[in-house]
Amino acid sequence: MIGLSMHEFRYNLRAFLRNSQSRFFTLALPVLFLVIFASVFGGHGSTTEINGGRIDTSVFYVPGIIALGIISASFINLVISITAQRESGVLKRRRATPIPASSVIAGRVLTSVVVALSITAVLLAIGWGFFHAHVPARTAPALAVTVIVGAATFCCLGYAVASLISDSDSAQPITQSIMLPLYFISGVFVTTSVLPRWLVDVAAVFPVRHLAAALLAAYNPHTTGAGFAWSDLLVVAAWGLGGVLIAVNRFSWQPRSH
Template structure:
């Protein structure tokens, strides 16, 4: 079997195990959908100022915000947690002792979380269109897809990187959430931008979550006149992704930590 076929085969097994694991399926998959419903129930009809400076309904903000959260949750949180568990359970070490090429194994894992991410994004987007009247304008569709692609790749890389600083599998949820939750709060995901003091936004701008959220906000903005590409934001996200790759390559370990 070719290594590519092996990677695709790995996706099938990852996928099967994922959906059978209630904790993984819930926190990675159901969580963003719950947030979508709650935020829209609470703030969906409120008039707010969106990233482009225009005034729109809360849903215009929250649909792309939950799309960004979906990317972070499935690619970053999902990958960092499942890799930590696989490493400390000895699954990575065991897999390394087989003829399966390392890249095929990790490609399988990355493809799996990418599929989860895409499924989430489709659900959120369709729900946004049907229930909350939020459409991705056709003109900015390429910008939305590129943002998803760059964001997905970067947050997968960061998932690998963070796995290397997780001391053991039991600590994985604490470490990962300690990183993700504050970022989601300050990065125009849970709370619209006009509520934050300027210095907090400056802090958020150092990290990739806000840039991904901004890129998606623009692509979903009904008033957007251009093609919706936020090149600077995408460049920051990509830079974080490359840093994540470099960090993971230096520090990644197949061996369980005790």
């Protein structure tokens, strides 16, 4: 099972890296967003109010855009590629072979997690090198755990959403129309301290807000201790579990639109 999952993962990753659309949306776009947001709104002593005090606005954007990078790699890319492969019969042909479903899914999830970790590392390095966004050693483990929990959760949600979409052409618009508004109200593109209370309450229901908050905790110099945002991580993981339940009941390997 593990050997087959790794085998599946190697070819999945290779196919991912060859796809210019996934390279752009998953690898280039988050870097572009970080550089633009941190440069346009940061600098000149601009600070942003967060839990416990204020931080440089450019530093504030690093964990936010990391959340976006994780979501692009695990949720958006996964929904788009899985619906396309399902509708074109690629997944069905896989199911006709001896490889267990669990290995196919594990291989795909592993691809997303590895890509999410890579884009996180790139954003971390850019933040460190250009925007003085340092992660203290004591919160580094919390950051790593948050990235992995976030990537795993958004993969599960990706399978859930892919199982509800019947047409591969609508995968991109549906995932983006879910995520773009959430980025704006969840502290990814703008800090939640400038938002009306009710919008913050709405955002608090969804996992994007909690992923961004948990990542920010690791970057926040006012954080004391190891920086594990347990309640945020719990909400994120709960969404992941909900995604698993939907996917298990609804996911199909065969084309749905006929």
